[in-house]
Structures are given as C-alpha cells and as structure tokens.
Amino acid sequence: MSVQVSLATRLFxxxxxxxxxxxxxxxxxxxxxxxxxxxxxxxxxQIDAMVLESYRGVTLASMKAIAADAMERFEVERCxxxxxxxxxxxxxxIVFVAAxxxxxxxxxxxxxxxxxxxxxxxxxxxxxxxxxxxxxxxxTGRDYVDAARWNS
Amino acid sequence: xxxxxxxxxxxxxxxxxxxxxxxxxxxxxGPNMTTTEVAMEEIDVELCGKLAxxxxxxxxxxxxxxxxxxxxxxxxxxxQHPQLGExxxxxxxxxxxxxxxxxxxxxxxxxxxxxxxxxVSGG
Numbered sequence: 451m452s453v454q455v456s457l458a459t460r461l462f463x464x465x466x467x468x469x470x471x472x473x474x475x476x477x478x479x480x481x482x483x484x485x486x487x488x489x490x491x492x493x494x495x496q497i498d499a500m501v502l503e504s505y506r507g508v509t510l511a512s513m514k515a516i517a518a519d520a521m522e523r524f525e526v527e528r529c530x531x532x533x534x535x536x537x538x539x540x541x542x543x544i545v546f547v548a549a550x551x552x553x554x555x556x557x558x559x560x561x562x563x564x565x566x567x568x569x570x571x572x573x574x575x576x577x578x579x580x581x582x583x584x585x586x587x588x589x590t591g592r593d594y595v596d597a598a599r600w601n602s
Numbered sequence: 603x604x605x606x607x608x609x610x611x612x613x614x615x616x617x618x619x620x621x622x623x624x625x626x627x628x629x630x631x632g633p634n635m636t637t638t639e640v641a642m643e644e645i646d647v648e649l650c651g652k653l654a655x656x657x658x659x660x661x662x663x664x665x666x667x668x669x670x671x672x673x674x675x676x677x678x679x680x681x682q683h684p685q686l687g688e689x690x691x692x693x694x695x696x697x698x699x700x701x702x703x704x705x706x707x708x709x710x711x712x713x714x715x716x717x718x719x720x721x722v723s724g725g
Binding site (some may be wrong): 485492502503505506507508511512533544545568569570571572573574575576577586587588593 | 648649650652655698701702703717719720721722723724725
C-alpha cells in the first residue's frame with residue numbers, strides 16, 4: 451500500500467502524474483480525476499486567476515488525513531493526491547487524484563471520496579480574482595451534500 | 603463589564619497591566635473589587651483567508667505571560683482590534699496553535715504559533 455500526497459506551488463502536468471502512477475501497475479483498476487480552473491467564476495464573471503491560500507504544514511496534513519481515511523475505507527492498494535496552492539490561472543490543473551485497486555469499484559469510490567472531502571475539508575482559502583475585483587468563496591451546498599454521502 | 607484594565611509599557615518590551623477585577627453583576631465600588639498586576643506580553647496572531655483582508659496578515663495582541671485560554675485570546679483580540687469584531691463573531695472560526703486546530707479551552711502561551719482560520723474553502 452502506498453499513499454503520495456503533495457502540495458504543488460507551481461504548475462504541474464496531470465498527464466505526467468498519471469503516467470508515473472501507472473508506470474509499475476500491479477492492480478486491475480486505476481481511476482483518476484483532474485480538476486481544472488475555469489475562466490468563469492462563481493461571483494466574478496470572467497476571472498483572471500483563482501488564488502488558493504494554504505497554511506504551512508496544516509494544509510498538507512489535512513490532505514494526508516483525507517488520503518489515509520480513503521485507504522482505510524476502501525480496498526485500494528495505492529492512491530495519489532496532488533493539489534495546487536497559490537495563483538492558478540484558467541485552464542491550469544488544480545487537483546489530481548488517482549486510486550488503484552484490484553477491482554474497479556473500490557478505485558471509483560476512493561477517487562470520488564477523496565474529491566468530496568478535499569472539496570469541503572482541505573485547509574485552503576480560495577478566492578476568485580478578475581474584472582478588478584476579488585471574492586472569497588466557500589464550499590457550495592452541493593459540495594456539502596456530496597461529502598455527506600460518505601457519513602453513513 | 604466584567605473587568606477594566608489600564609496598560610503601560612514596562613521593561614524588556616513586556617506589558618504590565620493593572621487589572622481591576624470585579625465580580626460580574628456586583629457593584630463596581632466596594633470590597634468586591636481587588637487590584638492585582640499581571641505581566642503581559644505581546645504575541646503575533648496570523649490571520650488567514652478573508653480575515654487578513656480586514657486586519658492584515660498578522661495582528662498583535664497581548665496575553666498574560668503565564669498564558670491564557672483560546673477564549674481569553676478571542677476577548678483580547680476583540681478589544682484590541684475592533685475592526686475584526688464582526689468577523690471574529692463567526693463561531694465557525696477555528697484557532698490553530700502550533701499547527702494544530704484547538705478548541706476554546708486550549709491554552710495559548712507566549713511563543714506559540716497562533717493563527718485564526720475562517721471556514722475553509724476546500725480544494
């Protein structure tokens with residue numbers, strides 16, 4: 451079993467991350483997800499950048515705790531989580547997660563779980579910047595509903 | 603008002619604060635009032651996310667040299683940084699001491715790394 455969690459302060463290439471994750475595959479299934487910054491914001495119509503503030507080791511620790519929970523909850527052999535911090539421009543990757551398991555269901559569920567919890571619990575403060583304005587954003591009601599699916 | 607205080611700069615950058623302690627809901631004057639001196643020291647408190655928009659990335663506040671609870675720290679911040687008042691009233695704000703999120707009863711000591719976390723945005 452292996453877990454790799456990292457906080458990327460610069461642009462990263464999700465294809466490279468997936469290639470690395472699949473380089474020595476021994477499992478029967480790999481599921482990955484990549485989230486990208488959109489050009490249209492929630493509060494600002496056209497954004498120049500999304501800024502994700504993190505707090506020293508606490509942000510990384512929150513990501514590691516979520517990944518550890520995923521490994522314990524699902525029958526996955528490996529998972530990787532990469533999350534950007536800092537200034538992210540539209541079309542740049544923000545987050546990449548991948549899970550590997552013997553059969554597909556566990557990998558699908560682990561990737562889904564990782565994203566739901568990262569979206570609501572990872573220690574980031576996110577703001578949109580653009581059109582001469584800036585706006586802090588919090589998880590949506592939908593994000594909380596998605597995350598609550600795993601409470602049972 | 604549970605207490606009033608009068609502060610003046612002391613030696614070695616420390617604050618000496620004369621605190622007039624009174625039992626709440628009792629008369630201000632009279633035998634219920636005692637006076638003592640408490641050595642105080644200034645600490646930095648980092649503000650994260652939207653909190654920094656109002657107060658800057660770091661604010662200073664004074665706490666007893668012997669330390670205080672997180673709850674007392676909040677009261678100190680309220681008094682000394684009224685511009686943060688409304689934001690600090692958000693009960694979802696968490697306090698991080700030495701890189702761990704703690705509750706209101708936890709202790710804060712001089713030299714601790716203290717930060718206030720508004721609700722996280724998630725990733």
